[in-house]
Amino acid sequence: MVDRTASDLQVGLLGSFEVTVAGRPVLLPRGRGRALLAVLAMDPGLPVTVETLAQRVWGARPPQHVRASVHTVVRRLRSRLPPESIGFSAGGYVLKATAEQVDVARFRRLAEAEPGDPSCAEKLWAAVRLWRGVAFTGVDSEDLYAAEVPALTDRYLSALERVADLSLVGPRFPDPIEITELTQRIRAALEHHPLRESLWVRHLRLLDLTGRRAEALAAYEDVRRSLADELGVGPGAELSAVFADLLGDPEDAGRSGAATRPVPPSAPSTFVGRTDALAAIDELIASGEQAPVVVVSGAAGVGKTALVLHWAHLHYDKFPDGVVYVDLRGFDPNRRPMALGEALRLVLAELGVDAQQVPSDVHRQLTLYRSTIAERRLLVVLDNARDADQVRPLLPPRTAAALVTSRDQLFGVVSREGASTVRLGPLSGDEARELLRRRLGARRVGAEDGAVAEIIETCDRLPMALSLVAARAATNPAFRLSDLADELRPESGRLDNLSGPDEHSSVRAAIRSSYLALGPEDARVFRLLGLHRVAEISLAATASLAGVTLTEASSTMARLAAASLVEERRPQRYVQHDLVRLLAVDLLGASESPEAKRRAALGVLGHYLATAREAAMLMDPQQYPISLLPMVDQVVLDRVTSYDEALAWFTAMHESLLEVAWIALATGYPEYGWRLVWCLVDYADRRAALWWPWANLAEHAVVVLAAAGDGAGVAQCHRLAGQALARLGEYDRAHEHFALASEGFERIGDDVGRSYVLRNDTWTCAREGRFAEAVARMEKLVELFTGTGDEAGLGRAMNSMGWYLVHLGDLDRALATCLKALEHAQTSGDRPGEADTWDSLALAYQRLGRLEDALEAAERAAEQYEALGDHVSAARSGLQAGDLSEDLGDRPRARGAWQRALVVVDNADPEIRAILTLRLDGAGGQPH
DSSP states (O other): OOOTTGGGEEEEOSSBOEEEETTEEOOOOSSHHHHHHHHHHTSTTSOBOHHHHHHHHHTTSOOSSHHHHHHHHHHHHHHHSOTTSEEEETTEEEEOOOGGGBHHHHHHHHHTOOTTOTTHHHHHHHHHHTOOSSTTBTOOOHHHHHHHHHHHHHHHHHHHHHHHHHHHHSSSOOOHHHHHHHHHHHHHHHHHOTTOHHHHHHHHHHHHHTTOHHHHHHHHHHHHHHHHHHHSOOOOHHHHHHHHHHHSOHHHHHHTTTTTOOOOOOOOTTOOOOHHHHHHHHHHHHHOSSSOEEEEEOOTTSOHHHHHHHHHHHTGGGOTTOEEEEEOOTTOSSSOOOOHHHHHHHHHHHTTOOGGGSOSSHHHHHHHHHHHHTTOOOEEEEEEEOSHHHHGGGOOOTTOEEEEEESSOOHHHHHHHOOEEEEOOOOOHHHHHHHHHHHHOHHHHHHTHHHHHHHHHHTTTOHHHHHHHHHHHHHOTTSOHHHHHHHHSSGGGTTGGGBOSSGGGBHHHHHHHHHTTSOHHHHHHHHHGGGOOSSEEEHHHHHHHHTOOHHHHHHHHHHHHHTTSSEEEETTEEEOOHHHHHHHHHHHHHHSOHHHHHHHHHHHHHHHHHHHHHHHHHHOTTSOOOOOOOOOSSOOOOOOOSHHHHHHHHHHHHHHHHHHHHHHHHTTOHHHHHHHHHHHHHHHHTOGGGHHHHHHHHHHHHHHHHHHTOHHHHHHHHHHHHHHHHHTTOHHHHHHHHHHHHHHHHHTTOHHHHHHHHHHHHHHHHHTTOHHHHHHHHHHHHHHHTTTTOHHHHHHHHHHHHHHHHHHTOHHHHHHHHHHHHHHHHHHTOHHHHHHHHHHHHHHHHHHTOHHHHHHHHHHHHHHHHHHTOHHHHHHHHHHHHHHHHHTTOHHHHHHHHHHHHHHHTTSOHHHHHHHHHHHHHHTOOOO
């Protein structure tokens, strides 16, 4: 008996790996968990030994402790699946599921339908329709793939052939919809198994059955050539007999429209994925009331041509008058874009118009073209279009449809002709891996998983780049994939290693042809983008880099986006893929002077520093200020005018700012690097995940700045490094940095800097439990601040002292000190200081036994921390508020506080999250 919740589980292996529970998808990351579940699913309800699981999951390199390693993987799987889905018996682990819950088991049962069974056809159709693509896609197990996929695939092909036989000679007249689906499935299967003659026999007979004898004859010629080229043999007896039948009635062949039903070129046999794009074209073509036009745009090498040709073959049956294909050569590296007259002559020839009947005048050619296709139901594929002007005259009227590909987004066709658009990006990781697997085989790809992952990323998941690497690997079978990954790793030679014997097989040439179509100013900005090694760039940063106005930058980036040389993923924020950026880097070195490059670098660094400083001061106006550097002309800032905008900006930009700081330190601009570290401090101080990156960057900056002789920068970065290390509990290292910072500030006569170091060092003492020493130090700091007019600084110093006094047990003095600190924080508008003081008051009231006052203070602290974006502190205060509510006997209020804290902390602090989860489990209220 299968457990009721376990029975909600469904596992799909006949295509992309899929797991659902009660109809909802379960996301299992790629890796051993998927492989182990797939092994168990091959025999649901039956135990699989630990040794078999280890062999299938780890292959020839099993772990040192097999049973423990298998158990670890199973434990992780169990945490994501329904209870008791995976059991254990003396024979091994077992997936507690029926055959109906795993598509492989259902397929095996249905595919065994006997010919005498009245429902044989229905069962075989159900079996065939369970297949969604190549089996085990997304499962990383070379051993499992080799052991199961060939036999499963052969059974699928056999079932497909049996369905075809029943459709061709069965007792009932074939359903046209089923015939269309069957033809599509057979054509897709032949892409992977082009030498299976028995499948070709069914394919040719189905084409003939549906009145497409000319296409069947062309397909026979394709397979005849393939057999001769690949195996050195001719067609077998059965295939030859079909050919003879096709030739048997030439009158029928003439009626089928053989002379005027053009067939497009074949799509690459290694075409993979693109499910969403294919579905989008399906919907757009099907929904068009008249002459639907779909523009497929994307960067060079992204696979636009392969997509539309694959779609055209899948849906060839929908166009009784055929598919016309024209390569307009819009971005051909060696030839000029195709002129209208040449394109019209090619299309007319495809449609069966005799060359002698084609006039020489282009306008008359256009009239003939329109009259020829006026009543035809066909698809016109206009591939590799340069611009809207090249496309517009060739768009078909009335009953025909058009698929257009271009690197340009063809706004003119979209706006004036009402075309729909499909934007094509890089392959997904799974699709890229499947492309390599089809080209190189599952065994070779599965044997070097790490190298394959690196190749996929260095190729930007671009089909053209991946195909070039696959070709190099295929023609050099002795090469390890790790060797090819090593070749691609250095950026300096990557484009050279993604080139074939000619420009048509060169990633650099493909991207460069898009660059050559730009105007002079757009080309200059494109080259300068090579200096910007951070993934995303804003419009303001672009303007600062190029030394232009926002309006000018907006126009240029719009044209670069239209040309697929950048991508606008969010309004006014652009991404440039690595391979495109590497071309910009190459061109930059050859075309721009050192002075121009330096001005651009200073412009974009000035943008980041000025915006970050403004945002940092909005978040905490009381922090130790730094001076800005002189800026070049035309530096434009991102708009940041309030605390909330500053928080949002840092949330979106903190990873980029860390990267910019590293780059600045490494490329000769250390004065910008350390100032960016300072700008990040207040944001990073409240986010535990940033403490190590912040500490590493600050310590590295100390070394670079010392070499540059920047004493002020060295002192500041010692202080910043100490602050981060103290957060991390590295107290000895923190004190060392604080001592060096204090010495540095003393050497340059910066007493304010020394006072900030004293406060940081004192806080660290308190973290170590040295509260008496911390109070003594803080009393001196309070004395220094008194009378200076610095209300916020005085308030923060008093709050710190009050918190230390709580831990010393001097509770009355602690409470009085914190209340005074609260007054100073509120008077000065110091929001972070006020939140910290409410937190201290909550602790003081709690120690005094005033629980209701403590609860109010904790709730205020949690609310203010959350508003500040300090999720960890908000969760801590929320945890305290829940505990206090529990102590006061208010269970609903406690549960609400814990639930809110759990939502706020998310994954920012696993320790707090674990405590909150335990509290809610005990209270019976953990949210789902």
